[in-house]
Amino acid sequence: MEKEKLVIISTVGNDNPEKATLPFVLATACQSLDTDVVMFLQSSAVVLAKKGEAEYIKADGLVPLKELLDTFMEMEGALYLCSPCIKERGISMDEVIDGANVAAAGTLASEVMSAKSVVTY
Numbered sequence: 001m002e003k004e005k006l007v008i009i010s011t012v013g014n015d016n017p018e019k020a021t022l023p024f025v026l027a028t029a030c031q032s033l034d035t036d037v038v039m040f041l042q043s044s045a046v047v048l049a050k051k052g053e054a055e056y057i058k059a060d061g062l063v064p065l066k067e068l069l070d071t072f073m074e075m076e077g078a079l080y081l082c083s084p085c086i087k088e089r090g091i092s093m094d095e096v097i098d099g100a101n102v103a104a105a106g107t108l109a110s111e112v113m114s115a116k117s118v119v120t121y
Contacts, residue, residue, distance in 0.1 A: 008037065040108055
C-alpha cells in the first residue's frame with residue numbers, strides 16, 4: 001500500500017519565527033504518522049535552508065526550527081527550494097543544507113497533483 005503524501009508550501013522566512021516554524025511542526029507530526037512529506041520553500045522562506053540560519057529561529061512555545069528541520073531531514077522529508085527565489089536572494093547551493101534540492105514550478109505542480117493534501121503557510 002502506498003503511503004499518503006502531504007505537500008507543504010511555506011513562504012515565510014526569518015521575519016516571522018512562528019509562521020516559519022509551524023510548517024515544520026506539521027511536517028514532522030505527519031512524518032511520525034508514516035506520511036511522506038514534501039516541503040517547498042518559496043519567497044522569503046528559502047533563507048531558512050541556508051546553513052546556520054535555522055539555529056536563529058525560535059518561536060515561543062514551539063520546538064526550535066533547527067531541531068524540527070533536522071528531524072524533517074532525518075525522517076527523509078523532501079525539501080525543495082524555489083529556484084527563482086534563491087536566485088533573487090543570491091543564495092548558492094553551497095550555502096544550503098545538505099539534502100535540499102532546487103526546483104521550479106513544474107516540480108511543484110507535479111508534487112501537488114500527486115499529493116492527497118496540500119497546506120500553504
